[in-house]
Amino acid sequence: MNARPTEVTADIPPTEDGSSLDALHTPWPDVASRLVSAQGVAFLPFGALEQHGPHLPLGTDTLTADAVARSLADALGGVLLPPIHYGDTWNNAGYPGTVSISAATVTALSTDIGRSLAASGTRALVIVNGDWGNQLPLYTAARILADDGILPCIVLNYPGMDEKIAEVRESKPAAPGLNHAEEIETSIMLALHPADVHTDRYEACYPVFPADFGVRPMQLDPFSPSGVFGDPASASADKGNALLDAIVSASLPILDAFLAANPSTAATGTAATSTPTQTGHTSP
Numbered sequence: 001m002n003a004r005p006t007e008v009t010a011d012i013p014p015t016e017d018g019s020s021l022d023a024l025h026t027p028w029p030d031v032a033s034r035l036v037s038a039q040g041v042a043f044l045p046f047g048a049l050e051q052h053g054p055h056l057p058l059g060t061d062t063l064t065a066d067a068v069a070r071s072l073a074d075a076l077g078g079v080l081l082p083p084i085h086y087g088d089t090w091n092n093a094g095y096p097g098t099v100s101i102s103a104a105t106v107t108a109l110s111t112d113i114g115r116s117l118a119a120s121g122t123r124a125l126v127i128v129n130g131d132w133g134n135q136l137p138l139y140t141a142a143r144i145l146a147d148d149g150i151l152p153c154i155v156l157n158y159p160g161m162d163e164k165i166a167e168v169r170e171s172k173p174a175a176p177g178l179n180h181a182e183e184i185e186t187s188i189m190l191a192l193h194p195a196d197v198h199t200d201r202y203e204a205c206y207p208v209f210p211a212d213f214g215v216r217p218m219q220l221d222p223f224s225p226s227g228v229f230g231d232p233a234s235a236s237a238d239k240g241n242a243l244l245d246a247i248v249s250a251s252l253p254i255l256d257a258f259l260a261a262n263p264s265t266a267a268t269g270t271a272a273t274s275t276p277t278q279t280g281h282t283s284p
């Protein structure tokens with residue numbers, strides 16, 4: 001993705017190279033030093049292994065969250081954690097291949113990760129959520145981490161996306177606010193991983209939903225045999241890049257406010273070089 005904001009206003013000094021540390025590919029002393037510095041913000045992409053029609057990969061939500069988290073971590077010089085590839089995608093259980101975990105597991109997983117990061121002296125945790133079903137369980141985790149004074153945590157659900165969708169969308173949505181395996185998600189995947197998009201398998205689906213759709217728990221497979229909700233035909237990489245840029249741009253002021261409310265205890269402007277302390281940060 002091309003999102004690379006030029007101006008970062010969050011109250012943390014830029015790193016020397018202005019980029020993130022990717023924990024998956026970095027030795028522990030380097031990650032430990034970054035975590036206890038003023039840049040010690042950890043970014044956790046939280047995805048799902050969920051059907052996305054016959055033309056997009058099961059990992060669509062994970063790959064998208066990972067890209068957004070990477071851009072944000074780069075912008076703030078934070079630590080990028082490996083993505084969680086599974087989420088609460090209960091309403092897609094009728095599509096074989098979808099692998100869903102419970103809401104309680106999503107909450108437990110993210111809370112445990114927050115506790116562990118706090119023990120490393122991490123300043124704050126930013127969870128970039130890629131799937132609708134994870135929203136409530138992730139908010140619950142953020143509350144637990146705050147209530148127990150473990151670690152400041154914020155959950156980002158793609159801020160700025162709805163506004164940009166209103167600008168770029170050419171096809172009709174299958175339902176208000178429903179973006180699944182259609183123009184929007186296909187555009188994002190064309191921007192991020194075009195080789196994973198089976199453009200020869202595009203098909204549209206506009207189900208007739210009951211009046212209580214989205215209000216009561218409901219499986220999706222009776223409404224769309226393919227798993228597509230809407231029409232991917234007008235998708236493009238340009239739209240995908242515009243959407244991703246908009247999400248990153250809208251996320252930065254939110255993170256600015258979040259970090260201003262949770263100031264670093266590290267020496268301003270100097271990255272810590274000692275081994276990490278075992279005392280976690282506490283919420284204000």
Ligand SMILES: [Zn+2]
Nearest residue numbers: 060061180185
């Ligand atoms: Zn999705």
